[in-house]
Amino acid sequence: MERSGKIMVLAETAKGDRPASISLELMGLGRELADGLGTSLSVVILGSGVGDAARELARYGPDEVLSLDHPSLGAYNPDLYKEAILGLLKSSPPRALLAGHTSLGQDLLPRLAFSLDCGLVTDCVGVKVEGGEILFIRPVFGGNALAVQKATTDTAMATVRARVGEVPAPSATPCEVRPVEVETPAPRLEIKGREIIEDRECPLEEAPVVVSGGRGMGGEEGFSQLRELASLLGGAVGASRPPVDSGWAPTTCQVGITGKVVAPDLYIAVAISGSTQHLSGMSEAGKIVAINKDPDAYIFKVSDYGVVGDWKQVLPSFTAALRETARD
Amino acid sequence: MSVNIIVCAKQVPDPEGPPSSFEVNEAERRVIPRGIPPVINPFDENALEAAIRIKESSGAFITLLSLGRSLSRAVILKAVASGADASMLVEGDAFDPSGLDASATASLLAAAIEKIGPCDLILCGRQAADTNAGLVGLGLAAILGLPAVTLAQKVEVVDGRVRVERVLPDGLEVVEAPLPALVTVSGEVGDLRYPSLQAIKAAKALPQTVLGPEDLGVDPSGLRRVETVALKAPSRERNCKLVEADTPEEAGRKLALTLRQDKVI
Ligand SMILES: Cc1cc2nc3c(=O)[nH]c(=O)nc-3n(C[C@H](O)[C@H](O)[C@H](O)COP(=O)(O)OP(=O)(O)OC[C@H]3O[C@@H](n4cnc5c(N)ncnc54)[C@H](O)[C@@H]3O)c2cc1C
Ligand SMILES: Nc1ncnc2c1ncn2[C@@H]1O[C@H](COP(=O)(O)O)[C@@H](O)[C@H]1O
Numbered sequence: 001m002e003r004s005g006k007i008m009v010l011a012e013t014a015k016g017d018r019p020a021s022i023s024l025e026l027m028g029l030g031r032e033l034a035d036g037l038g039t040s041l042s043v044v045i046l047g048s049g050v051g052d053a054a055r056e057l058a059r060y061g062p063d064e065v066l067s068l069d070h071p072s073l074g075a076y077n078p079d080l081y082k083e084a085i086l087g088l089l090k091s092s093p094p095r096a097l098l099a100g101h102t103s104l105g106q107d108l109l110p111r112l113a114f115s116l117d118c119g120l121v122t123d124c125v126g127v128k129v130e131g132g133e134i135l136f137i138r139p140v141f142g143g144n145a146l147a148v149q150k151a152t153t154d155t156a157m158a159t160v161r162a163r164v165g166e167v168p169a170p171s172a173t174p175c176e177v178r179p180v181e182v183e184t185p186a187p188r189l190e191i192k193g194r195e196i197i198e199d200r201e202c203p204l205e206e207a208p209v210v211v212s213g214g215r216g217m218g219g220e221e222g223f224s225q226l227r228e229l230a231s232l233l234g235g236a237v238g239a240s241r242p243p244v245d246s247g248w249a250p251t252t253c254q255v256g257i258t259g260k261v262v263a264p265d266l267y268i269a270v271a272i273s274g275s276t277q278h279l280s281g282m283s284e285a286g287k288i289v290a291i292n293k294d295p296d297a298y299i300f301k302v303s304d305y306g307v308v309g310d311w312k313q314v315l316p317s318f319t320a321a322l323r324e325t326a327r328d
Numbered sequence: 329m330s331v332n333i334i335v336c337a338k339q340v341p342d343p344e345g346p347p348s349s350f351e352v353n354e355a356e357r358r359v360i361p362r363g364i365p366p367v368i369n370p371f372d373e374n375a376l377e378a379a380i381r382i383k384e385s386s387g388a389f390i391t392l393l394s395l396g397r398s399l400s401r402a403v404i405l406k407a408v409a410s411g412a413d414a415s416m417l418v419e420g421d422a423f424d425p426s427g428l429d430a431s432a433t434a435s436l437l438a439a440a441i442e443k444i445g446p447c448d449l450i451l452c453g454r455q456a457a458d459t460n461a462g463l464v465g466l467g468l469a470a471i472l473g474l475p476a477v478t479l480a481q482k483v484e485v486v487d488g489r490v491r492v493e494r495v496l497p498d499g500l501e502v503v504e505a506p507l508p509a510l511v512t513v514s515g516e517v518g519d520l521r522y523p524s525l526q527a528i529k530a531a532k533a534l535p536q537t538v539l540g541p542e543d544l545g546v547d548p549s550g551l552r553r554v555e556t557v558a559l560k561a562p563s564r565e566r567n568c569k570l571v572e573a574d575t576p577e578e579a580g581r582k583l584a585l586t587l588r589q590d591k592v593i
Contacts, residue, residue, distance in 0.1 A: 078476075079475075103496060103497050106478070107466075107478050110466035110467065114431075114470035115470060118553065119553035119554040122460075122463065141343070141359050141457070141458050141460075144347055144350035145350065145559055145561060146560045148559070149554050150554070188475040188505055188506065189504070189505050190503065190505070191501060192503065193501065194502075195499045196496075196498050196499040197500070205497075209593075233593065251495070251516060257460060258371075258455075258515060266592060279564060283564045289583070289592075290568070301564075302566055304566050304567070304569065305569050306569070306570050307570070307571050307580065308570065310576060313575075313577055313580070314577070314579055315580060316577075316580070317578070317580035317584075318580035321585065325584065325588050
């Protein structure tokens, strides 16, 4: 079957109205797909006052930026976001629509896909063109298997994890930014309020170093030692699920299939056994270091460096030695 | 105000099972569980717990709905005994999860929900442990034309509306929708309570409907929008350099020096 249509990336903004890093990564991935299929790349940005982000995106290699800028799109309301972009997708159905596997992507793309009756593949760890088809790779069964999937519909949609695409080098000659008219129906969902718990100075998903603790930390006190190490390395603290369930670490720290997916340059796993659910959230890290008292813990199988021992004895001297060598 | 709640609960191979219990059959493109029992998908247990809390605070009639190839009656019974009032099982070879995608599953569940009758609130898990997709809930809402809120950590029914505390990556938000509505539930809601032996006995007498493919009148074969073209076992293992020393303190120091030497830090 001949399929037509361009590749479309749905971008989001991060702090300071800049494009989120996932969106820049998707520009790289989108370009690969567009070139592989001999089509063009569009990027869509929704929000209120997103002019700067739109102009910034225009430097990362798309053929056009479509800007849906409207006061009603300031904070994410699924009803409003869906209606705002639906018209665009209906009038020129893309071959593929890619978004980040983020809070927004996970909520919005299924709504779009089911409205338009398109195949959607979520949580992709790989996307490629093969024989004129777009193939999506994603973990299933908690990461115990990897599935290669494709959409059977003319438009394929996907949410893609961080660090799957590579940020292209920005160009000095940006493409055109085209404003698109926004329809604003009355939403059925009403957002009553938001409460921000986590300090997003160094968001876990973007931290270059993540220091995570598991059940073996035994309590809150252990986590203050992890925080000390993380701040020394300019990173963020993560956790497996048990510490979150026990209240030793905030829910926003959880790494894994139902927590955050991180791919830092360095991941330090302290007193974590290495369940598939946890590994699904961090196995793409550059280097993995494990500290665990059980020599048979599975985490050692998936790590680059390891120490077998009690963290209470290993961690303080590790942190101290790093601090000393940092001074030289 | 008492509300009719449907909780969609899928049976999955126990996701806490060790990796060796998930055999990846590449030829048949399916995962075959080895030596692990089926369980209710953990997030669907959370959804059931959320429903029971609504029942406790403002009254509800809870129907548990499960679709699959052959459903364990013991697993269903235990879930129902936790606090549901009725169950509907939709069973048949055509409903093997490995042959369905989210669109097909949502269409089948929507047909089953029509059979149950009018309902005010549908609760799903945020995602199933086998598909890890997080799609069926929003698919159902689209088919049934219901407003939908995802990732609930708290669900309340107040004055004909559902009020949801929704998990955000950096906090939470409060969202309200008019009933009937659909909500997908996250683990933060809390674990499903254990039923007493007495409750399990009593649950055997609760109404249970079992439907087959012919009762539903929906053929899933043409409904798929996503196809699995290959299935592989993941390769995650790395070559671990174990840092050894006479004392754990010394090992910690040596690890720091090794990471510096190798320019990891
Ligand atoms: C649907 C579902 C979703 C899930 N999602 C997630 C998720 O997103 N993220 C997640 O992490 N989990 C998740 N889980 C839970 C997961 O299955 C595991 O139960 C969990 O990851 C185990 O955490 P852990 O490694 O910290 O604990 P354990 O497996 O109990 O391991 C603790 C480790 O600490 C070591 N230890 C103990 N004391 C010390 C010490 N003093 N010094 C050094 N080492 C010590 C032990 O040797 C052991 O290896 C999920 C489960 C399900 C069913
Ligand atoms: N076969 C099924 N039977 C009952 N509920 C299901 C079934 N499949 C999916 N669901 C519901 O849909 C949710 C999301 O599933 P998924 O989109 O596969 O991640 C699950 O947590 C269940 O609540």
